[in-house]
Amino acid sequence: MNEFLERKVRLTWGEQKPTYDVVIIGGGGHGLSTAYHLATRHGITNVAVLERKYIGGGNSGRNTTVIRSNYGVPESIRFYQRSVELYQRLEEETDRWIMHKQKGILWTVHTEAGLRQERARSFINQANGVNTEFLTPEEITEIAPEIDLNVGGGKYPVLGASYQAAASTARHDRVNWALAEGAMRHGVDVLQRTEVIDLIRDGDRVVGVRTNHGDISAPVVVSAVGGHVTRIMDMAGLRIPIRTHPLQAFVTNHYERKFDPIASSLDLGFYVSQTARGEMLAGAHIDQQPSYSYRSGHHFLSSIAHNIQMFLPFMRDLRILRQWTGICDMSPDYTPIMGRTPVDGLLITTGWGTWGFKAIPAGGEAMAELIATGRTPELIAPFSLDRFRNDRTLADRSSSGTH
Amino acid sequence: MSQMFDFAGTDVAFIDGDSVLTALVRAGIYPAGGGALCCEGDCPHCVATIDGISYVRTCQTAPHENLKVQPHPIDDYPPLPPDRGYGAPPIEYRQCDVVVIGQGESGREASDRATTSGRMVESFDANRGEEVIGIYDGPMVIARTPERIIHVDCEEIVVATGAAELQPACPGNDLVGIVTGRAALRLVAQGVGLGVTVAVGKPPNDLDCEVVEGTLVRFEGVDGRLAAVVTRTESGEERTPCDTAVLNLGIYPRDGLARMGNGLAVSVVGDAGRDATVPPCPSEGVICPCNNVDVDDLQAVWDRGFHEIELVKRATLAGTGTCQGMACMPYLRSFLADRGAALQPPFTARPVARQLTIGEMSAGEYDRPVPRTPLHGEHLALGATMDRIGGWWRPWTYGELGAEYEAVRERVSIGDVSTLGKMIVSGPDAESFLEYIYPTNISTIESGRSRYVLMLNERGYVFDDGLVSREADGTFSLTFTSGGASHAEMWMRDWGSKYDVRMLNQSMSLAAINVTGPLAKELLAKAGVVDPPPYMGHADVQVAGVPCKVFRLSFTGELSFELHHAIDRSVELWRSLLDLGGEFGIYPHGLEALQLLRLEKGHILVGIDTDFDSTPRRIQHEWACKIDKPTDFLGRPSVVRTNEIPLDRLLVGFRTERPTVDGALLYSNGEYCGYVTSAGWSPTLGHGISMAWLYHGSDGQLPGDVEIDGTTATRVPMPFYDPEGVKARA
Amino acid sequence: MLEVLAVTRVVAAPDSLDRATFPSGSIVLRTAPDDAMVIGGGTVQVDDLHAIVREDAGWSGVWVNRAPSEAYLQASCSWPRPSVRPAFAQGAIAHLPVKLWLTEERTLFVFPTALTADFVERTPQEWSA
């Protein structure tokens, strides 16, 4: 027996049918959440989620699970805040333990420019109902005495931090499963080892998908395939402004649970938190070279190790257990892309890059509403694909913070 | 005389050939409690905290006199270690043709074969204290030894890691006194007494013990120690009392590194490459000793639909502990195969194959280099606070913001702008190339003159700005922003590859000092410059004996001369200027003052006042974007297209009566309508000034006056200071 | 001894640069097809009308005997150096952009002077003494 055994979730797998009302490609968090919300909010249950591997086998089962809403543009702050709130209720709603835990997130700054940027973040957050504060070094020490304020012998002095106390983490797998189970319970078919190899077109419309197990027709097809989105869009003859970049993370062995917050330094390029199982979990920025490769890199590990032990000296003697890689659908403005595409019948939810785990509840909720009502919910209207054509991008690089 | 190491305060003797584990077992100590010991680094049953580092396999660690060993907590996690300051072992880089991992029989053969065929070979073996921690792209192998980290680039990797002996999966498998066959041999060889010993399965040849009949059912114990082995034979259960049980349950390939190297030039030899036949499915007992997962746990999740090996792993956490699945993988697979879910491949093998600390992983790492200007020492001597700005160390302030500002506005000052990007472009296509790069007319720049330029990307968004100057010899001198220079250089080389041009980057070779203030000309005159260039002109002249290219332009709003010169003459020039300027009340200015001075002039700082989607129109720089110029330029189609779209926001200036700060928000009738990108208090004007993004209202109109920080902000045209530019042109 | 190097940079069409004549006794590092770094001063003759020839004060260097330089590189340079000497090589060493001129007896490490502080911090003390 171990305390982290999944004790409740029951997964009931469907059988592939020739037609559905909605086909969702991708059994990651966003695909499952869309199905879940279609079923639970709109009574739309003749839905299939097609997953080429196993559910949560993409980024939704590889991420570092940071949930926060301290973004830099009002449209994003409001959207992510909705997701933060949905996460706070998700355990109750699904009656499943997703190990949701409030931790607070520190974004430390080490230059004057960084200080101004994070102070600005606290203003725009507070104006949009998110309580991000700007902390002094002394206040940082109160929250995380382990941080060396004189990082690197003073090369990277900690000058302050923005701090969102409501930031949290949750166990990624359990989020995926709770949503999958909820959808399945209403009759949604979740089909694993089912890969979409082509889209079926009728004139200008997409009317179904071709899978390794045969064709499926559906009036609505949703692409929720994470870093593979450009491949699906290619099947529809569409080019979208997404580049896929690998993103890596690592965990240490298990230690006494003592480090409470999520601590991050954009300048030093990493963030770290301690999991419920006592592992120190660390991530960094994307690999600069676009790629679909899941192979882990050594330089990522050594460079982050170096920076981390300067910042949190106790970590020097922790042993690294495992590293891994996901491939991220990076949008040029670091903001998601959700909604219709120029091809009728084909919807997308993408641009989740390195930051989309936190968006799973709100993203699925909004996509479901769009599918059910045919109207784009106001919350995600700014995230439409045509913003790039319309010169209405939502630049927010400094907030993507890779987590 | 025997030597000792410390285990939790007591001395433990060790002899030649011991590992920490064999010495501990000889003393009757089991650092991590019970469980079947393998003595080969496969199982998690011998881990301990050694010299403050937890999860160290004692069987892979050689003892020495000063070693301090602590037991691994049984029902808890080890404590977080104390802060020992920064530390990393040395790294060694090697190159060879073939890396052979594992030096058992098949590994030695592989090494010999490769050596004989004239290839350069590196080999590693955990038994020699060389643990390979991962195979990466390259291919490249990273290994750790007690002294150092070794990094090998090679053509090819041979994995010869052999096979591990199976762990028992039955009740009682966590007792003390269970060992694998190989472990038994090692212990005996070190003179460790095993007491009454029985074997389950065929024991190693040299081991003297009774073999129990039948298949293993469970181990029975007293006080955590093995007391008997229970097996099932045709006649029923049989109980054999013993002190030690030696197991031969079969072997399972150590294929982790081989799988990690999938897709790379990796081959597998010997037992590591054998077919992984799975053992019979266990019916009870712990299968994952790291995370304490038993067969009932597997069944519980199986019954609720978790059938994929990855899902079972994640739902139980089997395989995610310190041995990374070495103990449980065979049983996970047999459990699932037994339930008809086909034999699934093992889950992905990921680095690190053997664990190492974050300190060890930092080997060979350094801080990101931060260049310094030649005047770094001068700034420090003047008491400057240095900050990393645009990737350089730069003086933020000399401690006297007011004096710095005042010197510029009222007398004369010098500032270090050596960090500017600088480039020479020449070649038959130089002009047409620059016409394509810049949205400004280049052909009309006369020799000896300069022009302010924006740089646009294909989307028509501003990513840098600077100056283009035409030289008498037909070449062009360019400047870029400090922070944007390396990107700009790549940009130039990338697009320039289609043109017949030559480029020389001089960013780190030339220093630059900005002489600015109403008395700048007087100071230059004292430094021997009698005929300084006109506004937006430049000339090669000696300043205080130092050859300089003097550009006349103005960022501060005052009369300014930028003196570009070789970095080895910079200190000399800086000191001369300070000396000569003494009578004018010269005082240097840092970046903080400069940011205020340029704000008064409404000059943008790319990256601070602009975002990645700033079009020339949005930042009110259409004057620097000549849509109608005769030649095409980068970003033009996008600018033409986006210019048709109604504007949504504008970078504008505000005046406030109270100071505001960067990032402060704008409200119009209570509605959010933008934010401040740069703010300051203008000592000259006596009011607050800020540059801000102002959004159009839902009516499509730009709000007039707004509220910032609860005070009224009046929209005013920029520049705030000297709008006619009289001072700069003086 | 760490010193500021007397460098002339010559950027020219590659074939012109191939034909160029460099002062005797100088070290010519061909850092790119169209770029040569001439250490030691003197006049370069290159037949490209558009060549950019400039004194370049931006570089520093240190000569190190072969054995200690090899020992250092083994712990700081992840890429293989040419086995035949004299040779030129460039790349990241201790995460700094470094150019190497390798002769039978010695190795010259060349780096931007702006990174001297970092270079000194990452190399043996006696090099900068």
Ligand SMILES: Cc1cc2nc3c(=O)[nH]c(=O)nc-3n(C[C@H](O)[C@H](O)[C@H](O)COP(=O)(O)OP(=O)(O)OC[C@H]3O[C@@H](n4cnc5c(N)ncnc54)[C@H](O)[C@@H]3O)c2cc1C
């Ligand atoms: C290392 C790492 C750390 C991260 N940390 C954070 C964090 O801390 N906080 C945060 O908010 N976000 C984080 N993220 C980002 C986050 O994980 C993702 O944005 C999010 O999980 C995206 O979910 P998704 O459902 O869109 O994509 P995925 O979870 O990748 O799901 C897409 C699924 O589609 C399947 N698929 C692909 N092609 C096909 C096909 N042709 N047919 C059928 N199925 C297909 C894939 O197998 C996959 O399962 C991180 C990401 C990584 C890699």
